[in-house]
Each structure stands twice: as structure tokens, then as C-alpha cells.
Amino acid sequence: MGDMVMAQSLFIALKDQYPLCQIDVLAPKWTLALLAKMPQVQHAIALPTARGQFGLIQRYQLGRRLRSEHYDQAIVLPNSWKSALVPFFAYIPVRTGYMGECRWGLLNDARTLDKSVLAMTVQRFVALAYAKNTALPPACPTPCFVSDNSKQHATALKFQLNLNLKILVLCPGAEYGEAKRWPISHFAELAKQTAAQGWQIWLLGSDKDSAIAEQINHAAGNVCRNFAGHTSLTEAVELMALADAIVSNDSGLMHVAAALDKDIVALYGSSDPSFTPPLSKKAHIISLQLACSPCFKRECPLYPPEHESHTQCLTNITPDRVLTVLSTIH
Structure with a gap:
């Protein structure tokens, strides 16, 4: 989800260079709700394969169907070999991307990625909008989702929402792993204190986050x-658009909140805010920058077996510290 949000910076950079260009995006079906928020995208095309599926026949058939579109260029953002197959099968004359998994032939405008120059994911995406000899790193436009007031209204009606009180959205999920999740007890304490101050608290996330969200709500006294x-992803985005402030782990929803231009408190533990920061001037990043972080591990490697996970990079970010940041926003 975060990568799709950051890809909008590439789309904006392309439109800045070629205002009349048509941008179609081939992506997993579940991301189409995000692409619908990007005015730079003309058409969104759902990948015919599931995540992790090779699906050679399906990719070939899709490539053949896309030949009639006569695309001038394909920019391949994933580094996998299979992700470069559809543009190759579609006979797109210029196929741009980083070398990744030995994609000579599949890509004919192959770039070598210098991570010391392109330190941020969004920089790596945007650099592909320009010729090879362009000075790097590039200036990166800020993702900006277009709000749909009618969909927000419909979502509010569906869930019978009270929009007269300030709304704080908490995003406790992080698909990558436990080492990116602020503790349940901290989210619960934050929810209790902000509710006492008159906020209404909404917990957002996917099916995978529902159990954690329920634990937070229970610990916070419901x-x-x-x-x-x-919710669907579309509904989750509309709910975030209604929020006054958002507190989130480093997750896809954090990047969505940034693209919606919301006030965000972004909590970083095992990941690096200089690598994948929320791309918004309204983002307030809290990262303790401990000697052991960022480790980029899914689970904290520093803990004695008889105790709970160490994860001091997150547990030492107190609810009071987040409250202090929130008080400066609202």
C-alpha cells in the first residue's frame, strides 16, 4: 500500500514533463481503490494473478490484450523478473526499470540502482520518470489524493457517524511484523486519555488487524x-479523510494519511524514517534512533527468551509523548 502511494509521485513527475501523456497502471486488484484517488491515472488495470503467483499464461494473455493500446513506454517498479513480463509480451517499445532479478532483454531501458544516491524509495520511483543522464536524486512531488465528498458522506451515513466531535484515527497494524507495532497498551492508554479530552477514537486496519484493534478497544474501556x-479499502480511505488527526505505525495507512494531507503522528521502531517517511509536511515523526535501530527485522532480535520482546525502540515511545505532539496539532 505504501509503495502504491509513493508511486503517485512518479505519476505526478511524468505529468509535469508530459502534460498530455496518458498513464495507465497495472497493479494488484486490491490497490485500485487507491489509484481511484489519483487524478493522474487514466485507467487502472488489475493484475490477473494473485500475490506470489507466477501465472505465466495469464501474464502472456494480458500482454497480448494490451498490444492494441500501443503504449510508448512501460515503467516497471517492482524488482521481480515476473513483473517485467507483461510489458515485454505487450510489445511496448521502451521498458524502463532497475535491473533487479537479471531482467536483461525484458527491460531495454535498464537502470542500475545506486542506493547511496537514491536513498529513499520515492526517489527510486521518481528517478525512472527521467532519462538516464538526469542529475540525481530527483525532486519528488508530494502524493496528493483527491477527496470525494459524496463518498465521505455516504460512508458517514452507512456507519452512522457523529462528525460533530473531533476524530482521532489510530492505525495499530503493520503487515511487515511485530517490530513495527507500537504496543497495544500504549494505543489503549492514548485512546483513554484522548477520549477523556473529548475526542472520538476510530481504529482502522485490515482483517489481519481486527484482533489487535479489539484488544486495544477492550484495554481502553471500549x-x-x-x-x-x-470496511473496504475505499471506505477506510474515506474514514481517514474525515479525521482531524491520525496516529499510525509505519504502515500503508500511514502513507495514505499523508496523501490525504492529514495531521499524522508516525511511530517508527525497526524501520527507518529516512527511507520511507510519510510524504507530508503535516507528518510528525517520532523515532528514538536507538543504537540497535533501524534493524529492519520483523521481530525484535534483542530479548531474553523468558521475557516479552525487547522492542524498546517502540515501547519507550510513551503515550504522553504522543499526546504532547497531538496537543501541538490540535
């Missing part, structure tokens, strides 16, 4: 409205 696992 002061939250738990939407995790109970």
Missing part, C-alpha cells in the same frame, strides 16, 4: 469505534 476488518 471507548473506541473499531472499524478494523469491517
